[in-house]
Structures are given as structure tokens and as C-alpha cells.
Amino acid sequence: MGLTGLLGAVFNLDHVGKYIHWGFIQLSVSNAIVIGLMIVTFISALFLPFPGRRNRKEGK
Amino acid sequence: MSTEIDRQWTTRLRKTVVEKLPPDKLLPDTQPAYVASWIYVFGVTTLAALAIVILTGCVLAMKGPLWWHLSGTGHFVNSLHLWSVEIFFFAMVIHLWGKYFMAAWRGGRQLTWVTGVVLFLTSVGAGFTGYVSQTNYDSQWISTQAKDGINATGGGAIFNVLNLGQMLMWHIVxxxxxxxxLTAVHVIYVRIKGVVPPFEEVK
Amino acid sequence: MAKKAFNPDVDAPVYKGKYAPYDIIKEGTIAVVVVALLTVVLAVLFSSPDEKAVTIKTWSNATPMDFVATAMTELDGTSGTATYGPPYNNAATGQQVGPLTLAKWMGINVNVNTANDFVVAPLSTLADQPALTTALTTFAGASSAQRASWEADYSKALGTGTFSGGTLQVSATNAGPVPVMMSALTAMARSGALDQALVTAKGFYTTDYTKPLLFMADGSFLANKAQAQHLSGDQWGMMNETGSYPGQAWLWLYTMWYQVPPFSTSWGANADALVWAFMMILTLLLALMPWIPGLRSIPRKVKIYRLIWREHYKNA
Structure with a gap:
């Protein structure tokens, strides 16, 4: 164990993946998760308040 | 009257560089107050991911192209390389979306946009040559499929995706x-021109 | 010179507002540390895929008849590679975009003669096999019409051929030297020697796998494996990865065109060239966005920028 245990995957992805079929669209679930996360991250970046703004107001 | 020293190529280059990009523009200590959104972090995140991609790639390069198949440590470094690439593309695409919706090419910043798009294409090429240099089933399948696309453009005559040596050289050099x-040029443009100001709202 | 009118999609207003402290080096350092940590976490959690490369040895042992049938198409010049055209040979024009025969113009720079490179040349490297040497001599001395007739006879008999107990059984009676050649090539493939012969044709050192990859791609072993893993072109496979890993998701638009008409139907024969041409146009549009009226106005009109700069507008 030790190092080798740490280096092995916690989640084993070495099996045939699941695929989403929407009409002509075929998408692996892993890619869908990545793309979904990108959209969520983008929208969060737009909406979440950016820290530091308070400092500026109190400052000058 | 200009002296001989003023006319030297070296002097002229230094003067132009310092004039265009003085130290306080290259390494600024303030930003316009409108630069206050999480959307601004994706450029620097892309840069950071590029640094990790290159660093992990260098470790893989030290031991050669087959090491990662044969050693647990090698496989782990390969995993670091893969996931830093995933983060790199993830951040770069969000950066692109953000810059598009800010119309960040305004105010003489067109070349920053163009170098960014070219960087995206270069990265897709770098990613692709990496995939075909893996020396496993994935690279066999991807290269035998991709050859048809490249050959159809005529590119196959000079860019043979089935030639491992050639692909590896493209990928690592x-x-x-x-x-x-291109990243250096892109970032220098940003530093010279500054971050694009908001649209003026007509009241 | 008259001052040009201010165009809100091209020009930026001059900012006269406040500046806030900004530590660019600290920001960069934090970004590197965060990305490095995230990379380590993802690598520990998910590792990375590494499915062993297929060899002609594994292929010919797993499905010997598929190997023999493919090898026969390499010999008689009917395989995918043999009929490919540029850059491998001049058997076809290659794909075109309308009248533009791009592949043909670029020429044949990766020469592949399947009958010789995949069958005859590897067989001639085998020493001490008198029957094979005789067969190769007979084959080399025959007219092309004679060879075609032998090959046709063998191909016809191949349909009922079998492989058992390490022996290829094909009842071709008028195939001349072809049965001896095919049996020897199959044995050579199953031993792994063909893999080596195909890459070392030009010498000891090698970094070029063009020939064995083209040979394997002509058979169905590689493709069946891909189909099962959802990697085929018609499965949006370009953006997929072996196992359950995320793949090159950024290729979604490129791979999408292959799935939709007319690329998938009437333009099918030139789909690769046409999809590339189309993607080049789209890429140019993206790169030249700052100069394209209409497209460059979208950000101002959809007003997502108001979210990004909401503090600025609130304070203005």
C-alpha cells in the first residue's frame, strides 16, 4: 500500500461509460458533467458577489 | 541631434519597450475599480493551469514516452498531466465566454482577442497531438480516425498523425x-492596453 | 482629419473612475497553488485511462479470419488503404471541396503500396522457408492478370475458410502461390513478427507506426473495439475517451457536423474535407469577431455585461 495506494484511483473509471442520447446528440455522461460544470461555473462567476468590493467602499 | 548611442538597435528597442510597456503597466499595483467579478479569475486560472501542464509534461519528458505505462508514479504524473489539461480547457473556455460578453476587443484590443483565438486553436492541436502520443489503444484509434480529416485537407502530406515520432515532437516541442x-504576446497586449472598460450606459 | 464617430462595439470609453489596489503576483501565486491542489485531488480521485495498445499479434490471434480477409484485401488492392489515394498512393483523387482537390495537390508524401509493404516485403524477411521462397518467386514472376486471377480464386474460397489448431484452411484450388503466402503471413502475424517487420522495414530504429496502424485500421478488430466503447465517428466518438473518462469535449462542434445532413448524407463522400472547410470558416468568424458588424454587437445587446459590471453601474 502506502504510495501505490494513494496513487490508485479512488473512483475507478476504467469501465465502459454511460451515454446520453437526445435525438441525434450522443454524449458521454462524463463529458456532460464537465460541460454542465462549465456552464454552472460561468453562471456562478456572473452572479456570485466578488469579495473585496466592501473594502473599496469603506476605503476612498 | 541623436548620438550614435541613440541610433543603436539596442537603444531603440529598449526605448520602445519601456515606452510601450513601462514597469508599472507590466506589473501594476492597482486595477480600475470595475475589475470586480469572479469572471476575471479565469484568465489567470488558464495561465496557472498551463504552468502545471508544462511542469507535469516536463516530468513525463524526463523519463520518456513509455515510462507512464510501466510505473505507478509515471501513471500518477500522467493523471496530473491529464487533469491539469482538463482544468486548462475548462478555464480557457469560460475565459472566452466572459471576454466575448464583455466585448473585450473594444478600444484597440482586437489583437488580444485574435491571439486568444489562435491560442485556443494551438491548445486544441497540442491536446490532440498529446492524445495520439499516448502510445496506447486510445492513440491508435484517435490517430487512425483523425488521419482522414487531416488527409482530406491535404495536410496529411506534411502532418502524418500515424507517425509517433513526428506527433511527439509537435506535442513536446x-x-x-x-x-x-502566444501566451506571452497575449498577456503583454493585456498589460499594454489594460482591462477593457465597461460599456457606456446611455441614461 | 475629422474624428471618427464613436462606435460602442469597436471603441471603449475612457475610464476616469477609481482604481483599487491589485497584487498581480499574489493573484498569480494563489492561482498556481489552487490549480495545483485541484489537479492533485482530481488525479488521486480519478487517475487516468491507459488501455493497452492493440497489436497485429493480438488481432490475428483473436480473430484470425478477419486478419486473413484484411490481408487479402491488402494483397489484391481492394482495402481501404490500397484504394485511399493521397497522401498514401494514387489509387484515388482523395476528398475534395467542390472542385478543389486539396489532398491530390499536396501529393503522395507517405508512400504506401499495400501488396508489397504489408504482405510481400514482410514475407521476404522470413528466412529458411523454402516453400515460401518458391511461392514468393512464383508470385513476383507472374503477370498482374495471373496474380489477379489467383487472388480472386483465394478470396472466393476464403468465405468458407476456417482457422483451427493453428492452421489456416482455405480450399482454393487455382490460387497459385497465394495460399502458401497467406498461411505464412498469418503465422507471422500470430507470432508478433509482422508487427516488427512493418515498423523496421527502413532499419533498426523506428518512431513511425504508419504501416501497422493503416493495416489494423483496414480490419474490423480495432473498429469493433471502438464501437463497443462509443468511440466511432458516428457516435460523436471524437470527443469521447476510453473507459468513463471525460474526453476532448472541446471538439463537440467539429464532431457534431459529421452527425447532421448534408454532411452525414449527400456530402458523405467528402464529409471530412467539407466539415474541415466549414470549421475553418467558423473559426475565421470567431477570430475576426471584432471586425464583423452584427456579431460584435451581440454582447452589447444581450447585456450580460451588466451582471459583470453591476457594481460599476450601481456606483455610476
Whole structure:
């Protein structure tokens, strides 16, 4: 164990993946998760308040 | 009257560089107050991911192309390389979306946009040559499929995706050099021109 | 010279507002540390895929008849590679974009003669096999019409051929030297020697796998494996990865065109060239966005920028 245990995957992805079929669209679930996360991250970046703004107001 | 020293290529280059990009523009200590959104972090995140991609790639390069199949440590470094690439593309695409919706090419910043798009294409090429240099089933399948696309454009005559040596050289020498050089130009443009100001709202 | 009118999609207003402290080096350092940590976490959690490369040895042992049938198409010049055209040979024009025969113009720079490179040349490297040497001599001395007739006879008999107990059984009676050649090539493939012969044709050192990859791609072993893993072109496979890993998701638009008409139907024969041409146009549009009226106005009109700069507008 030790190092080798740490280096092995916690989640084993070495099996045939699941695929989403929407009409002509075929998408692996892993890619869908990545793309979904990108959209969520983008929208969060737009909406979440950016820290530091308070400092500026109190400052000058 | 200009002296001989003023006319020297070296003097002229230094003067132009310092004039265009004085130290306080290259390494600024303030930002316009409108630069206050999480959307601004994706450029620097892309840069950071590029640094990790290059670092992990260098470790893989030290031991050669087959090491990662044969050693647990090698496989782990390969995993670091893969996931830093995933973060790199993830951040770069969000950066692109953000810059598009800010119309960040305004105010003489067109070349910043163009170098960014070219960087995206270079990165896709670097990613692709990486996939075909893996020396496993994935690279066999991807290269035998991709050859038809490249051959159809005529590119196959000079860019043979089935030639491992050629693809590996593109992946670890030519494309990283291009990506780093373009990144430098892209970032320098940003520093010279500053961050694009908000649209003026007509009241 | 008259001052040009201010165009809100091209020009930026001059900012006269406040500046806030900004530590660019600290920001960069934090970004590197965060990305490095995230990379380590993802690598520990998910590792990375590494499915062993297929060899002609594994292929010919797993499905010997598929190997023999493919090898026969390499010999008689009917395989995918043999009929490919540029850059491998001049058997076809290659794909075109309308009248533009791009592949043909670029020429044949990766020469592949399947009958010789995949069958005859590897067989001639085998020493001490008198029957094979005789067969190769007979084959080399025959007219092309004679060879075609032998090959046709063998191909016809191949349909009922079998492989058992390490022996290829094909009842071709008028195939001349072809049965001896095919049996020897199959044995050579199953031993792994063909893999080596195909890459070392030009010498000891090698970094070029063009020939064995083209040979394997002509058979169905590689493709069946891909189909099962959802990697085929018609499965949006370009953006997929072996196992359940995320793949090159950024290729979604490129791979999408292959799935939709007319690329998938009437333009099918030139789909690769046409999809590339189309993607080049789209890429140019993206790169030249700052100069394209209409497209460059979208950000101003959709007003997502108001979210990004909401503090600025609130304070203005």
C-alpha cells in the first residue's frame, strides 16, 4: 500500500461509460458533467458577489 | 541631434519597450475599480493551469514516452498531466465566454482577442497531438480516425498523425513553444492596453 | 482629419473612475497553488485511462479470419488503404471541396503500396522457408492478370475458410502461390513478427507506426473495439475517451457536423474535407469577431455585461 495506494484511483473509471442520447446528440455522461460544470461555473462567476468590493467602499 | 548611442538597435528597442510597456503597466499595483467579478479569475486560472501542464509534461519528458505505462508514479504524473489539461480547457473556455460578453476587443484590443483565438486553436492541436502520443489503444484509434480529416485537407502530406515520432515532437516541442510564445504576446497586449472598460450606459 | 464617430462595439470609453489596489503576483501565486491542489485531488480521485495498445499479434490471434480477409484485401488492392489515394498512393483523387482537390495537390508524401509493404516485403524477411521462397518467386514472376486471377480464386474460397489448431484452411484450388503466402503471413502475424517487420522495414530504429496502424485500421478488430466503447465517428466518438473518462469535449462542434445532413448524407463522400472547410470558416468568424458588424454587437445587446459590471453601474 502506502504510495501505490494513494496513487490508485479512488473512483475507478476504467469501465465502459454511460451515454446520453437526445435525438441525434450522443454524449458521454462524463463529458456532460464537465460541460454542465462549465456552464454552472460561468453562471456562478456572473452572479456570485466578488469579495473585496466592501473594502473599496469603506476605503476612498 | 541623436548620438550614435541613440541610433543603436539596442537603444531603440529598449526605448520602445519601456515606452510601450513601462514597469508599472507590466506589473501594476492597482486595477480600475470595475475589475470586480469572479469572471476575471479565469484568465489567470488558464495561465496557472498551463504552468502545471508544462511542469507535469516536463516530468513525463524526463523519463520518456513509455515510462507512464510501466510505473505507478509515471501513471500518477500522467493523471496530473491529464487533469491539469482538463482544468486548462475548462478555464480557457469560460475565459472566452466572459471576454466575448464583455466585448473585450473594444478600444484597440482586437489583437488580444485574435491571439486568444489562435491560442485556443494551438491548445486544441497540442491536446490532440498529446492524445495520439499516448502510445496506447486510445492513440491508435484517435490517430487512425483523425488521419482522414487531416488527409482530406491535404495536410496529411506534411502532418502524418500515424507517425509517433513526428506527433511527439509537435506535442513536446513545437506546439508548447508556440503556446508559450502566444501566451506571452497575449498577456503583454493585456498589460499594454489594460482591462477593457465597461460599456457606456446611455441614461 | 475629422474624428471618427464613436462606435460602442469597436471603441471603449475612457475610464476616469477609481482604481483599487491589485497584487498581480499574489493573484498569480494563489492561482498556481489552487490549480495545483485541484489537479492533485482530481488525479488521486480519478487517475487516468491507459488501455493497452492493440497489436497485429493480438488481432490475428483473436480473430484470425478477419486478419486473413484484411490481408487479402491488402494483397489484391481492394482495402481501404490500397484504394485511399493521397497522401498514401494514387489509387484515388482523395476528398475534395467542390472542385478543389486539396489532398491530390499536396501529393503522395507517405508512400504506401499495400501488396508489397504489408504482405510481400514482410514475407521476404522470413528466412529458411523454402516453400515460401518458391511461392514468393512464383508470385513476383507472374503477370498482374495471373496474380489477379489467383487472388480472386483465394478470396472466393476464403468465405468458407476456417482457422483451427493453428492452421489456416482455405480450399482454393487455382490460387497459385497465394495460399502458401497467406498461411505464412498469418503465422507471422500470430507470432508478433509482422508487427516488427512493418515498423523496421527502413532499419533498426523506428518512431513511425504508419504501416501497422493503416493495416489494423483496414480490419474490423480495432473498429469493433471502438464501437463497443462509443468511440466511432458516428457516435460523436471524437470527443469521447476510453473507459468513463471525460474526453476532448472541446471538439463537440467539429464532431457534431459529421452527425447532421448534408454532411452525414449527400456530402458523405467528402464529409471530412467539407466539415474541415466549414470549421475553418467558423473559426475565421470567431477570430475576426471584432471586425464583423452584427456579431460584435451581440454582447452589447444581450447585456450580460451588466451582471459583470453591476457594481460599476450601481456606483455610476
Amino acid at each position: 513545437l506546439l508548447p513553444l508556440a503556446a508559450v510564445a
